[in-house]
Amino acid sequence: MAHDAIIIGAGMSGLAAGIRLAMFGKKVVILEKHSIPGGLNSYYQRRNFEEGGVRPFDVGLHALTNFIKKGEKGKPFSKLLKQLRLSWDDFKLHPQTHSMIHFPEAQLKFSNDFELLESEVHQRFPHQKDHFARLAQNVREFNELDLSLGYQSTRAKLATIITDPLLLEMLLAPLLIYGSAWEDDMDFAQFVIMFKSLYFEGFARPEGGVRRIIKLLVDKYAENGGELRYRSSVARILTENGKAVGVRLDNGEELRAIHIFSSIGLPETAMRVDDGHFETQPRVGKMTFLESIFVFDKKPTDDATIVFYNNAPTYAYRPASNYYDATSAVVCLPDNYERHNTAGEGTVRVTYMANYRQWADLVRTDYDAKKDEVAESAKALIKKLFPTYDAHLRFTDVFSPTTIERYTWHKDGTVYGSIDKTRDGRTPVDNLFIIGTDQGFLGIIGAMLSGISMANLHGLMEAPQ
Amino acid sequence: MNQEQVRQVVLNIISDIAPDEDMTTLKDEVSLREQLDLDSMDFLDIVMELRKRHKVEVPAEDYPKLATMASCVSYLTPKMQ
Numbered sequence A: 001m002a003h004d005a006i007i008i009g010a011g012m013s014g015l016a017a018g019i020r021l022a023m024f025g026k027k028v029v030i031l032e033k034h035s036i037p038g039g040l041n042s043y044y045q046r047r048n049f050e051e052g053g054v055r056p057f058d059v060g061l062h063a064l065t066n067f068i069k070k071g072e073k074g075k076p077f078s079k080l081l082k083q084l085r086l087s088w089d090d091f092k093l094h095p096q097t098h099s100m101i102h103f104p105e106a107q108l109k110f111s112n113d114f115e116l117l118e119s120e121v122h123q124r125f126p127h128q129k130d131h132f133a134r135l136a137q138n139v140r141e142f143n144e145l146d147l148s149l150g151y152q153s154t155r156a157k158l159a160t161i162i163t164d165p166l167l168l169e170m171l172l173a174p175l176l177i178y179g180s181a182w183e184d185d186m187d188f189a190q191f192v193i194m195f196k197s198l199y200f201e202g203f204a205r206p207e208g209g210v211r212r213i214i215k216l217l218v219d220k221y222a223e224n225g226g227e228l229r230y231r232s233s234v235a236r237i238l239t240e241n242g243k244a245v246g247v248r249l250d251n252g253e254e255l256r257a258i259h260i261f262s263s264i265g266l267p268e269t270a271m272r273v274d275d276g277h278f279e280t281q282p283r284v285g286k287m288t289f290l291e292s293i294f295v296f297d298k299k300p301t302d303d304a305t306i307v308f309y310n311n312a313p314t315y316a317y318r319p320a321s322n323y324y325d326a327t328s329a330v331v332c333l334p335d336n337y338e339r340h341n342t343a344g345e346g347t348v349r350v351t352y353m354a355n356y357r358q359w360a361d362l363v364r365t366d367y368d369a370k371k372d373e374v375a376e377s378a379k380a381l382i383k384k385l386f387p388t389y390d391a392h393l394r395f396t397d398v399f400s401p402t403t404i405e406r407y408t409w410h411k412d413g414t415v416y417g418s419i420d421k422t423r424d425g426r427t428p429v430d431n432l433f434i435i436g437t438d439q440g441f442l443g444i445i446g447a448m449l450s451g452i453s454m455a456n457l458h459g460l461m462e463a464p465q
Numbered sequence B: 001m002n003q004e005q006v007r008q009v010v011l012n013i014i015s016d017i018a019p020d021e022d023m024t025t026l027k028d029e030v031s032l033r034e035q036l037d038l039d040s041m042d043f044l045d046i047v048m049e050l051r052k053r054h055k056v057e058v059p060a061e062d063y064p065k066l067a068t069m070a071s072c073v074s075y076l077t078p079k080m081q
């Protein structure tokens, strides 16, 4: 029997969309190529030869953005809780201590209380006090959820508000690396989303990491009667008379549905539709990263949660010209969330911007050597930032843009998707919709909100074409 | 269903959608949005729950009729006979 909806991908957006549709009696199936859920924010384990046993890691989780306190209303996270019928307590959130934007000439701290960032800006950039207030006001009043908005350059808009270039670079750095598909700039609506989710609302970490979130979603989906199939790779999206009618899997099996929601990316979706439907092929995004994860024998001595490090007066946000760019990094100390247990090992994660093409062209032996080089560079940065942290390294894991591509099938290991977004989720093919990253809302919270709002708009409210 | 029962149906739905809201002081003539933290997504849920639980269809053009508890009751009662 045909389904009401097929969802391609069991990442954050696919699972959230699935919950919404299943909740209201739709017959839904999620098709996931991997053998586990989570997508770009999944989990894995590494065997530890010296000590025996395995170590669990999260692929992506530095921070859950959009932190709210229990009972806070009218925020993205509270909307998400209501829409998915989850409770705040389910997430067991540990708020961040504080984070830091670290440039050579200045540092700015921020936390889940916007006043800290305000006072830091007032102290370091007293002449920009009114400018910063105007920016915050602009952000507050902007309706970033308007689905009809087109691309607007953030740098062009900000240049008229923040007149000190250093402050501008510092404010932009975390927002770019936590959510821009565009090189050196970002869409202004995306800037507003990121400003609110990082600076107004802030960071937290669910106890147990990303596994907790994924389990909540998978369980809620099953509870509502949704069907989830792993190792089910969608090869083609089938159309009839300009309308999507189903999919064909790699093994030849065909499934039909009224609506198809794809979370695999706009270019990756377009590639699977017969020629002639998409006038131009959407562009594959270039922003991809390298992540080094270090496990030490004790917790970090510094109490920052995330350091956005940049060793230049301007912030270069673009693919590295030489495999990876150590000029800047995100350094995450996942142990430095409040009420986190204090004994035991300490973890440090270091993210560099990377260059997909160069990593993809490496042969195996060179690839391993290059990863070792990255780890050495990241370790040196940890020493530089936290000189009193004299812990012994127990375990290192590095993953590259090709690792990301291998396990998520995002072309070129792109993390923030295409620069061609489809904000209302529509595609040139009727009944085929884009959810998640390439709809325009990204990050863990953003992707879930994307799945929710697209499922509402196209799966629940509107009659099929 | 009589008006009192329809009112209870709507109350039950809202308390499932927004479990943190205090409904004991709800004024029937004042807009629900003004008194409770409900946005357009939540109104969609009210409509979807009416369909799921009571097989009542509320077309999109009638959403404004759900603005207050009193208008919900007068709009829905004839549909729930």
Ligand SMILES: Cc1cc2nc3c(=O)[nH]c(=O)nc-3n(C[C@H](O)[C@H](O)[C@H](O)COP(=O)(O)OP(=O)(O)OC[C@H]3O[C@@H](n4cnc5c(N)ncnc54)[C@H](O)[C@@H]3O)c2cc1C
Residues within 6 Å of the ligand: A008, A009, A010, A011, A012, A013, A014, A031, A032, A033, A034, A037, A038, A039, A040, A041, A059, A060, A061, A062, A063, A064, A065, A232, A233, A234, A235, A263, A264, A289, A291, A404, A407, A408, A409, A410, A415, A435, A436, A437, A438, A442, A443, A444, A445, A447
């Ligand atoms: C290293 C890293 C760190 C990150 N850190 C954070 C963070 O700290 N905080 C945060 O908020 N966000 C973070 N992110 C971003 C966040 O993970 C993503 O924005 C979000 O998970 C995207 O979800 P999605 O549903 O849009 O897409 P995806 O998660 O990519 O979901 C797509 C799914 O489709 C599946 N798929 C692909 N092709 C097929 C096919 N042909 N057939 C069937 N299934 C297919 C994939 O396996 C995948 O499961 C990070 C990302 C990375 C890579």
